[in-house]
Amino acid sequence: MKQRKTTTGNFQISGMEQGRIMRGYMRTRMIRFGNFGDGVGAGNMLKLALLHWVGYPIAWLSLRFEPFYIRLRRRLARLRH
Amino acid sequence: MNPETFYHIDSLIRCGREIAADKDVVSFDLFDTLFIRRIENPDIVKIPVARFIAIHANLLDISVPWLHVDSVRSKYENAQRERNGAAGPDHEARYDDYMQEMLEEIFGDKLPEGFLQTVADYEMDIEKSVLVVREPFRAWLRELHDAGKRVFIASDIYLPSKYLKELVEWAGLSPYVEQVISSADTFEAKASGAGFERMERDYGLDKSRWLHVGDNPFSDGLRPADLGITALVLRDAREKQRKMIARDINLAASSKVFWRGRNLHQLMLPLEAENQPRDTLYTDGYNFLGPVVSYFIQRVMEHTMHRRIQRIYFLSREGWMFQQCWNRIEPHLNPVEKFHQTSYLHVSRVALAQAACAIKGLPRHYIEIALLPAQNRDFRDIARVYGLDLERLRPWLENVGLTEESCFAPIFDDFDEKDSHALDYLLAQQDFQDEIKDQCADANHALKLYLEEQGFFDQLDVALVDVGWMGTIQRFLYDAVSDRDDRPKMHGLLMGATRGVPFPETEDNKIEGLLYDANRFEFAPSLVTYALDLFEDACRAPRAGLRGYRMNGENYELVFRKADDAAALSEQAQDAYYQPLRQGMLDAAEAFARANSVLGYAGFELKYWIDFILTNRMAFPKADEVARLRNQSHLDDYAADRKPPAAIAKRERAALWKKSAAALRLLPGLRLKYYFAHALRMLQK
Structure with missing residues (x-):
C-alpha cells in the first residue's frame, strides 16, 4: 500500500478535499434527498475554496504588507482627526 | 538595530543558525512560535473550562451557566490587568490569582478544597489538546543545546511559569531549555521590554550575545532590538493560511450547523510531526470510518446519559472497536463524573x-x-x-x-x-x-452463568451496543434469559438498524439505530446499506468468533471458532489487511474526543457533516477507494458454504461496491444511477 504524507495534509482532509466538498455540495443542491441540502451556505463554501486554493499568496501578501497597511491606517486616522 | 522578519520557518532557522554561532544565549517565544495552536482563537480553550466549572457547580446545587462563569473569569482577569497596568509597565495578569477570585465568587463557602488545582489541571489538558510543537524548532533547540548555548523560553501570558514548564515538559522540550519564564510571575512582560531586562539581571545575560526568536513584530521584534538584542521574527505565511481556514470554518460553524462537523474534523487534523507518511487505508480509517464510529459512540454516550443507563455491554465482535473508541472518547467528553460501567460481552x-x-x-x-x-x-x-x-x-x-x-x-x-x-x-x-x-439446555445454562459473572442480572437497565443490523443477537439474548424475572431492560443501541426482519419490541427489549434506523426516513445515513460488510469487517475484533457456550463440570466455557480452518485463515488475512484502517479509526477516535472536548458539540450538531461524509464516501466513492476498502473475504457463520441462487447472486454482484474498478472509473453516471435507485427505494418504503 502506498505510503503518503497526507494523513490529511495540514489543512486538507485527505479524501475529502475542498474540491470534493464543492462537488458534494453541488450534488446536494441538485438532489434534495440528503439531510444537508440546506444550511451549508454557498458563500462559506466559495470562501473556503478560495482560502484552500489561493490562500497562501493571500496570507503572504497580507503579512508582507502588514507594516505598510498599519502605517497607512495610522496616517488615515491622523488625517481624519 | 532592526529585527529581521521571515515568512517561512525554514528560512528563519537557516539564518538563525548562522547568527546563533556567534551568540551564547538564544531565547524563544512559546505560543505561536515553538508551539502552534490547532485553533485560531486561543480564547476558545476558556469555554470548555467554563463548562467544566459550571458542571461542578451544578453538582453542588449551584445553578450557574457556563457563560456566566466565563464572564466572571474575564471580569477578574481584566481587573487584575488594570491594577497591574497602573502599578507597573505591563498590563499582566496571573491565572492562579484571578481564577481563585472567580471560584470564590461562584462557589462561595461551597468551594471544594484544592479545586483551583483541579481546574488548572483540566485547563492544562485542554491546552495540550490544542497545542502542537513545531518540529523544525524542536530540532533546532536540540542543536543549540548540543552546541552548549543557553536556551530560554519567554512568554507574555497569564499562565505562571509552573504551567508553562508543564507544557514544555509534555512537549519533550525541557531537556534543551535552561529556564521557562512567564510574565505572569513578575508582571514584567516582553511587550514593554521589562521582561528582557529582568532576564538579563536574573540570569546574567549579555545583550550583545543574545538572539531572540518570536512571532510578534513588536514584543519579539522591535522591543528586544531596541535593547540591543538580535531579534528574528517569524511571520509564517503557511501557518497564517491554515489559521485563516480554521477561522473561517469556525465562523461558518457558528451560523451553519453543517460546518460544525467540518470544524471538528479540522481540529482533528494532524499537524507538524503528527503528520507522518501513512498507509492510505490508515487515512481512510482516520478521515472516514473513524469520525463515523466516533460520532456513533458520542451518540451512545448521550443516549445512555439521557436515559440514566449506567451499564453498557459492547457485543462481540464489532463491539471491540466500539469499546476501544469509547475508552478513548468518554474520558474527554465526560471529564467530571464517571457515570458509565462498560464491559465487552462475548456473544454471537x-x-x-x-x-x-x-x-x-x-x-x-x-x-x-x-x-x-x-x-x-x-x-x-x-x-x-x-x-x-x-x-x-x-x-x-x-x-x-x-x-x-x-x-x-x-x-x-x-x-x-x-x-x-x-x-x-x-x-x-x-x-x-x-x-x-x-x-x-446445556448452552443456556452456560450462557446464564457467564452473564451472572458479568453482572448482567444485577442491573435494571443495560445498553447493548452493536453494529447492527436486525437486532438478531439481542432477540436471541432476550429469548435466552426470558425465563428469568431478574433480567434487565435491554436497550439495543445499534450503529445501523436495517430491520430486515421486524424486531419484536417490548417495554423491556428495544433496539434503536443511532446512525441509521430504517424506522426513520433519513436518506444520507441509509447509504450505509451500500456496503454493510465494510462497517462489520472494519469494526470486528481481530480474534476468532464465538461458536457457543457449554458447561464444563460446574463451570461455563466459551467455545470459539477454530483458528486454523480455511475460513478462519481468510478472516485473519482480512484482519491483517484492515489493520492500518483500524489503527486509523482508533487514532481518529482520540483526535475526535480531543477536538470535541474543546468545541463541545452535541451529537446532533455533527450529524450533518457525518451525513455528508457518508454521501461522499458511500454513494460517490472514488474507484480507488472502493478497491481499497472493499473487503476481501467476509465470514458469516450464519450462511452455508454454498452458492446462492443465480438471480440472488446476480443481484448481489450488481451493487455499486461490487462493481469493478474499470466500471467505477469509466461508466459515466454510474454513481448517480445508483443514488437515484436508492432514493426511489427509500421513497417507496
Whole structure:
C-alpha cells in the first residue's frame, strides 16, 4: 500500500478535499434527498475554496504588507482627526 | 538595530543558525512560535473550562451557566490587568490569582478544597489538546543545546511559569531549555521590554550575545532590538493560511450547523510531526470510518446519559472497536463524573441462537431467521444455525415425510410448499420442541452463568451496543434469559438498524439505530446499506468468533471458532489487511474526543457533516477507494458454504461496491444511477 504524507495534509482532509466538498455540495443542491441540502451556505463554501486554493499568496501578501497597511491606517486616522 | 522578519520557518532557522554561532544565549517565544495552536482563537480553550466549572457547580446545587462563569473569569482577569497596568509597565495578569477570585465568587463557602488545582489541571489538558510543537524548532533547540548555548523560553501570558514548564515538559522540550519564564510571575512582560531586562539581571545575560526568536513584530521584534538584542521574527505565511481556514470554518460553524462537523474534523487534523507518511487505508480509517464510529459512540454516550443507563455491554465482535473508541472518547467528553460501567460481552448469533432454543424451542420465526441468508435452504442449515444434533432429530423429520435436504427457502428452485407445511406440522409437536429444548439446555445454562459473572442480572437497565443490523443477537439474548424475572431492560443501541426482519419490541427489549434506523426516513445515513460488510469487517475484533457456550463440570466455557480452518485463515488475512484502517479509526477516535472536548458539540450538531461524509464516501466513492476498502473475504457463520441462487447472486454482484474498478472509473453516471435507485427505494418504503 502506498505510503503518503497526507494523513490529511495540514489543512486538507485527505479524501475529502475542498474540491470534493464543492462537488458534494453541488450534488446536494441538485438532489434534495440528503439531510444537508440546506444550511451549508454557498458563500462559506466559495470562501473556503478560495482560502484552500489561493490562500497562501493571500496570507503572504497580507503579512508582507502588514507594516505598510498599519502605517497607512495610522496616517488615515491622523488625517481624519 | 532592526529585527529581521521571515515568512517561512525554514528560512528563519537557516539564518538563525548562522547568527546563533556567534551568540551564547538564544531565547524563544512559546505560543505561536515553538508551539502552534490547532485553533485560531486561543480564547476558545476558556469555554470548555467554563463548562467544566459550571458542571461542578451544578453538582453542588449551584445553578450557574457556563457563560456566566466565563464572564466572571474575564471580569477578574481584566481587573487584575488594570491594577497591574497602573502599578507597573505591563498590563499582566496571573491565572492562579484571578481564577481563585472567580471560584470564590461562584462557589462561595461551597468551594471544594484544592479545586483551583483541579481546574488548572483540566485547563492544562485542554491546552495540550490544542497545542502542537513545531518540529523544525524542536530540532533546532536540540542543536543549540548540543552546541552548549543557553536556551530560554519567554512568554507574555497569564499562565505562571509552573504551567508553562508543564507544557514544555509534555512537549519533550525541557531537556534543551535552561529556564521557562512567564510574565505572569513578575508582571514584567516582553511587550514593554521589562521582561528582557529582568532576564538579563536574573540570569546574567549579555545583550550583545543574545538572539531572540518570536512571532510578534513588536514584543519579539522591535522591543528586544531596541535593547540591543538580535531579534528574528517569524511571520509564517503557511501557518497564517491554515489559521485563516480554521477561522473561517469556525465562523461558518457558528451560523451553519453543517460546518460544525467540518470544524471538528479540522481540529482533528494532524499537524507538524503528527503528520507522518501513512498507509492510505490508515487515512481512510482516520478521515472516514473513524469520525463515523466516533460520532456513533458520542451518540451512545448521550443516549445512555439521557436515559440514566449506567451499564453498557459492547457485543462481540464489532463491539471491540466500539469499546476501544469509547475508552478513548468518554474520558474527554465526560471529564467530571464517571457515570458509565462498560464491559465487552462475548456473544454471537449462532451461540445465542442455541441458548435461546432452550427456552423457546424452535418457533416458526426462528426458521425464517435461519433461512435469511440466500445460501441457506434446508434443515441442515437450520440445525447448524441453532447448534442442533441432526442425528437425534432425523426420526422426527422422517415421521413427517421430510429429509435433511428438504428445501424450505422459496428462493430455491426445488422449494416445495408441501415441505413447508410438513415443517409447520413438525414444529407444532410438543415432543419435538421438548427435544430441541433438551439439546440446547446445556448452552443456556452456560450462557446464564457467564452473564451472572458479568453482572448482567444485577442491573435494571443495560445498553447493548452493536453494529447492527436486525437486532438478531439481542432477540436471541432476550429469548435466552426470558425465563428469568431478574433480567434487565435491554436497550439495543445499534450503529445501523436495517430491520430486515421486524424486531419484536417490548417495554423491556428495544433496539434503536443511532446512525441509521430504517424506522426513520433519513436518506444520507441509509447509504450505509451500500456496503454493510465494510462497517462489520472494519469494526470486528481481530480474534476468532464465538461458536457457543457449554458447561464444563460446574463451570461455563466459551467455545470459539477454530483458528486454523480455511475460513478462519481468510478472516485473519482480512484482519491483517484492515489493520492500518483500524489503527486509523482508533487514532481518529482520540483526535475526535480531543477536538470535541474543546468545541463541545452535541451529537446532533455533527450529524450533518457525518451525513455528508457518508454521501461522499458511500454513494460517490472514488474507484480507488472502493478497491481499497472493499473487503476481501467476509465470514458469516450464519450462511452455508454454498452458492446462492443465480438471480440472488446476480443481484448481489450488481451493487455499486461490487462493481469493478474499470466500471467505477469509466461508466459515466454510474454513481448517480445508483443514488437515484436508492432514493426511489427509500421513497417507496
